[in-house]
Amino acid sequence: MNVGILGSGSWATAIAKMLCHNVDTLHWWVRRQETVDELMNYGHNPKYIQSISFPREKLRVTTDMQLVVDACEVLVVAIPSLYLDDVFKARDIQGLETKILFSAIKGMVAEYDSIPARYLHKKFGTPYENIGMICGPCHAEEVAREKLSYLTVACPRATHASWLAERLETRFIRVQTSDDVFGAELAAVLKNVYAIAAGVAHGLGYGDNFISVLVSNASQEMKRFLAAVHQIDRDVKGSPYLGDLLVTAYSPHSRNRTLGTMIGKGYTVKSAILEMDMVAEGFTGSLGIHSLNQKYHVDIPIAEAVYRILHEKMSPSIEMRLLTDDLR
DSSP states (O other): OOEEEEOOSHHHHHHHHHHHTTOSOEEEEOSOHHHHHHHHHHSSOSSSOTTOOOOGGGEEEESOHHHHHHHOSEEEEOOOHHHHHHHHHTSOOOOGGGSEEEEOOOSOBGGGTBOHHHHHHHHHOOOGGGEEEEEOSOOHHHHHTTOOEEEEEEOSSHHHHHHHHHHHOBTTEEEEEESOHHHHHHHHHHHHHHHHHHHHHHHHTOOHHHHHHHHHHHHHHHHHHHHHHSOOOOOTTSIIIIIHHHHHHHOTTOHHHHHHHHHHTTOOHHHHHHHHOSOOTHHHHHHHHHHHHHHHOOOOHHHHHHHHHHHSOOOHHHHHHHHTTTOO
16 A cells, blocks of 8 residues: 655654655655755755655655545645644545545644544545554654654554554654544643643743642543543553653653743743744644533643633733642
């Protein structure tokens, strides 16, 4: 089966690096012609992780998404959740209902208050058993430097998950499989929200002791929320859940922690997002989790505090001070 990537950001570029170790040809859709030219002529993505060098003979890069869809049986969708619906609305893509789709999106589709798997199913009619998820803990920057990293590929159909896992695994990437697509996707959204909270606390001057308690409580929130929304037997202490939360909350590579830190230091939400010039998916994720929780009414004070800071313009210092009474 041929595999293709839809997206050109840091995570898409890191996944492309992994796949190039194990496939003969990688089909790749990107938005800009300049990205096509740079990748095909020089083997580098001009905007994201320029240090990665690709074998040009393996690449088939295009701005025509339909060409990639037609050429591949398996597609990795790595378009940021903030832009996902707009990208597909602007293109009349045919045939996705027959494909195997793996989401590498770590956010919610705001227009639908939906995780990517549900969006792809509703939008294109792709059966749930043909929709999977790629999750960490794994930062694109460390993949570029070939630091030992771990991934989880989740899909209801085990053969699909195993097929992609084999093509992502390299000497520096270890991959396990799971069937918990909904849980992995929701955990990926929540860990970004909690990383913003950790960043806010850091920006406000709270120390490591407090932030460790904050993250510990966030893990318990995640457990409660996942159990309420999709109750199956899962170990939230595992790497796709707790591991991904820890790396996103503590790593200097984390965009969401960086966004929170800037807000804690006094930036407005809008100015912080503009200055970063990168997508921090916890921004839309906090709104999506808040909306989803109107149905389930789970006790998630940290996620709700982040929602109020980002979307209701509440004071970060007041919200964090109120949280100190809720944490244990």
